Amino acid sequence: MSEDLLRVSDLRVSFRVGGLSARLAGRATEIEAVSGVSFTLQRGSTFALVGESGSGKTTLARTLNGLQPVRAGTILFEGQELQGLSNAALKPVRRRMPMMFQDPVGSLSPRLSVRSLLSEPFVIHGLSDRDLSAEVTRLLALVGLPRDFADRYPHQLSGGQARRVGVARAIALDPVLVVADEPTAGLDVSVQGEVLNLLNDLRDRMGLSMLIITHNLHVVRQIADRMAVMYLGRFVEQGETEAIFRAPHHPYTAALLSANPEPDPDRVHQRITLPADVPSLLARPSGCEFHTRCPQAQRRCAVDVPAPVAVGNSRLTCHFPLNT
Amino acid sequence: MTVLEVKNLNVAFHTESGRLEALKQVSFSVPANRSVGVVGESGCGKSTLINAILGLLADNGEITSGEIIFEGDQDLARLGPTAMRGLRGQSIATVFQDPMGALNPVLSVGRQMRDIQYRSGLSKRDKDARSVAMLRKVRIPDPESRLTQFPHEFSGGMKQRIAIAMALMMEPALLIADEPTTALDATLEVATIELLKDLQRDIGCSVLFISHHLGVIAELCDEMIVMYAGEVVESGTTREIFHDARHPYTQKLLACDPARLSQRVARLPTIAGTLPDLRRRPSGCVFQPRCDRADAQCLTTPPNAPIGGSHIAHCWHADVSLGAMSA
Ligand SMILES: Nc1ncnc2c1ncn2[C@@H]1O[C@H](COP(=O)(O)OP(=O)(O)OP(=O)(O)O)[C@@H](O)[C@H]1O
Ligand SMILES: Nc1ncnc2c1ncn2[C@@H]1O[C@H](COP(=O)(O)OP(=O)(O)OP(=O)(O)O)[C@@H](O)[C@H]1O
Ligand code: SF4
Ligand SMILES: [Mg+2]
Ligand SMILES: [Mg+2]
Numbered sequence: 001m002s003e004d005l006l007r008v009s010d011l012r013v014s015f016r017v018g019g020l021s022a023r024l025a026g027r028a029t030e031i032e033a034v035s036g037v038s039f040t041l042q043r044g045s046t047f048a049l050v051g052e053s054g055s056g057k058t059t060l061a062r063t064l065n066g067l068q069p070v071r072a073g074t075i076l077f078e079g080q081e082l083q084g085l086s087n088a089a090l091k092p093v094r095r096r097m098p099m100m101f102q103d104p105v106g107s108l109s110p111r112l113s114v115r116s117l118l119s120e121p122f123v124i125h126g127l128s129d130r131d132l133s134a135e136v137t138r139l140l141a142l143v144g145l146p147r148d149f150a151d152r153y154p155h156q157l158s159g160g161q162a163r164r165v166g167v168a169r170a171i172a173l174d175p176v177l178v179v180a181d182e183p184t185a186g187l188d189v190s191v192q193g194e195v196l197n198l199l200n201d202l203r204d205r206m207g208l209s210m211l212i213i214t215h216n217l218h219v220v221r222q223i224a225d226r227m228a229v230m231y232l233g234r235f236v237e238q239g240e241t242e243a244i245f246r247a248p249h250h251p252y253t254a255a256l257l258s259a260n261p262e263p264d265p266d267r268v269h270q271r272i273t274l275p276a277d278v279p280s281l282l283a284r285p286s287g288c289e290f291h292t293r294c295p296q297a298q299r300r301c302a303v304d305v306p307a308p309v310a311v312g313n314s315r316l317t318c319h320f321p322l323n324t
Numbered sequence: 325m326t327v328l329e330v331k332n333l334n335v336a337f338h339t340e341s342g343r344l345e346a347l348k349q350v351s352f353s354v355p356a357n358r359s360v361g362v363v364g365e366s367g368c369g370k371s372t373l374i375n376a377i378l379g380l381l382a383d384n385g386e387i388t389s390g391e392i393i394f395e396g397d398q399d400l401a402r403l404g405p406t407a408m409r410g411l412r413g414q415s416i417a418t419v420f421q422d423p424m425g426a427l428n429p430v431l432s433v434g435r436q437m438r439d440i441q442y443r444s445g446l447s448k449r450d451k452d453a454r455s456v457a458m459l460r461k462v463r464i465p466d467p468e469s470r471l472t473q474f475p476h477e478f479s480g481g482m483k484q485r486i487a488i489a490m491a492l493m494m495e496p497a498l499l500i501a502d503e504p505t506t507a508l509d510a511t512l513e514v515a516t517i518e519l520l521k522d523l524q525r526d527i528g529c530s531v532l533f534i535s536h537h538l539g540v541i542a543e544l545c546d547e548m549i550v551m552y553a554g555e556v557v558e559s560g561t562t563r564e565i566f567h568d569a570r571h572p573y574t575q576k577l578l579a580c581d582p583a584r585l586s587q588r589v590a591r592l593p594t595i596a597g598t599l600p601d602l603r604r605r606p607s608g609c610v611f612q613p614r615c616d617r618a619d620a621q622c623l624t625t626p627p628n629a630p631i632g633g634s635h636i637a638h639c640w641h642a643d644v645s646l647g648a649m650s651a
Contacts, residue, residue: 156608190576190595263539263566
């Protein structure tokens with residue numbers, strides 16, 4: 001249980017942006033979408049990644065899967081370094097670390113029937129000698145879709161049904177770590193419960209580990225042992241989920257958790273509202289990068305970069321942590 | 325005034341394995357200046373409903389009967405494709421479930437935002453200025469320099485926000501939004517709800533809003549309808565539904581919301597059973613195969629029970645209130 005399955009150290013990923021004119025004008029032409037991220041994921045555990053839209057969560061997940069080149073840092077998965085591996089060398093890795101993409105319908109090729117979509121992982125990995133129709137039936141049952149859905153095409157599925165097909169594809173082979181980007185977006189609360197119970201079962205039965213990206217904080221609380229909060233490509237706080245929900249230490253985490261909409265029309269919310277101006281990755285703020293929006297900020301926040309500190313079991317970067 | 329009135333709408337899809345009744349006798353209305361929420365199990369027909377309203381049903385789908393009255397005088401169920409396209413570009417704006425599909429991958433975001441302002445008569449420069457202002461409203465950082473970027477250069481939530489910005493730029497009479505906040509973090513989600521409320525006040529539009537996030541519906545919508553297997557099983561004000569749900573499906577749906585759990589549980593609540601095969605609808609009440617309260621009458625006769633005022637629950641046992649369902 002305590003064995004490290006994945007160890008990511010000081011990972012950096014960047015994109016070139018802007019055309020020739022921007023480069024000639026001497027404007028920054030690279031953004032670091034993932035900017036020095038470190039964490040470990042233990043075998044059999046679930047790690048949730050939350051944070052601002054555009055903060056680099058998907059980029060981080062794609063990089064783990066070798067879909068985006070590493071600029072600096074290391075990714076150690078089952079003891080093997082992944083950065084810099086060729087596509088061919090990554091193939092067996094992807095079988096052990098399948099990824100579910102953010103966009104449910106768009107990530108399924110429109111021309112392939114559900115049957116072909118579910119057979120594809122076997123074909124790609126040279127396992128077409130298996131009884132594919134039995135595998136398809138098994139997978140459909142596993143994700144709670146009727147058998148005759150094998151003959152449907154993606155556009156004939158509702159958003160939730162497409163999502164279940166995505167789960168089925170991800171768990172088709174022999175995964176040890178499922179990287180799931182918004183695995184329950186577009187599902188109603190009951191089906192969402194089913195998918196999460198399914199993922200939890202697979203974790204218990206097959207010792208599956210999960211890295212889950214989600215904006216649904218209720219989901220995080222129900223499924224993740226540990227969580228990290230991202231802001232501008234960095235982890236501003238990481239630790240045990242329950243502890244963070246009970247007492248967030250970083251002001252951004254506190255604002256995020258306070259925003260969670262509740263199913264009660266008469267609820268009076270006590271929200272921490274953040275100023276709307278989201279900083280640009282092209283011009284990162286000085287000092288603590290959250291200081292431009294932080295309700296807690298003092299003068300020093302604009303100047304000094306906060307070093308990571310441990311508070312309780314959490315690690316965070318803030319000069320004036322809350323709830324200490 | 326009623327902006328949209330859907331009356332006894334039926335929609336069927338023709339598939340290789342038979343005819344599938346995706347919507348059955350759907351009726352509800354969207355009053356002026358109001359937001360109406362639509363909730364229901366994945367696959368219950370929410371997107372089909374929207375597509376039927378917009379004249380965008382897949383080729384194998386058709387409206388078999390019913391009316392969709394827009395602004396009191398036009399029946400959208402009978403409108404030709406050209407007239408429909410005109411309405412979609414002007415008085416009805418939409419934000420689709422899949423923001424990736426809503427944006428053209430080969431055109432820059434700025435170009436797409438300029439294109440939808442073709443009616444405005446503004447210069448290119450002024451159009452761009454409006455686009456930038458709108459992108460700023462939906463909190464896209466550096467909007468000026470991002471106009472030249474292409475959709476794949478934005479994160480999932482950014483694409484969703486761009487789609488919302490484009491819909492708002494049209495200043496429509498009716499905004500139809502299918503899961504517009506799923507890719508947004510909680511702070512942005514709340515900000516988007518506020519933005520929609522402001523917009524409603526400023527330009528006086530109505531909103532038809534689909535979401536699985538019950539908290540978002542509770543915050544944004546005045547009224548809501550609950551769908552199950554292509555039928556409206558309950559409708560009323562948002563308060564009536566959240567505090568006094570009467571249909572067993574609604575009660576179960578609300579009980580499944582993890583927002584109601586204050587700590588981690590071993591198994592999340594779910595609704596036992598699956599949606600019925602829409603090619604063979606059950607007799608009597610459509611929820612009867614999964615309902616704990618079903619009796620002989622439920623198995624044979626489709627129910628209809630007004631609770632009072634605008635609150636309607638299609639259930640023979642709608643007198644059973646569970647009290648306030650929300651935490
Ligand atoms: N292919 C690309 N080219 C240029 N910039 C990119 C590219 N992909 C992502 N980015 C930028 O990198 C940043 C991080 O994007 P990413 O998709 O990782 O965010 P995210 O945290 O997953 O957001 P969301 O919650 O909205 O999905 C954003 O500023 C985005 O615009
Ligand atoms: N073109 C089609 N051909 C056949 N069946 C279809 C087609 N489009 C949708 N369906 C079916 O109609 C039903 C309703 O689908 P719809 O997409 O409207 O559901 P939804 O309520 O929007 O679900 P979700 O919440 O998962 O998005 C589903 O059972 C779906 O499989
Ligand atoms: S360091 Fe300062 S600005 Fe940054 S989060 Fe903490 S209090 Fe806020
Ligand atoms: Mg993302
Ligand atoms: Mg849908």
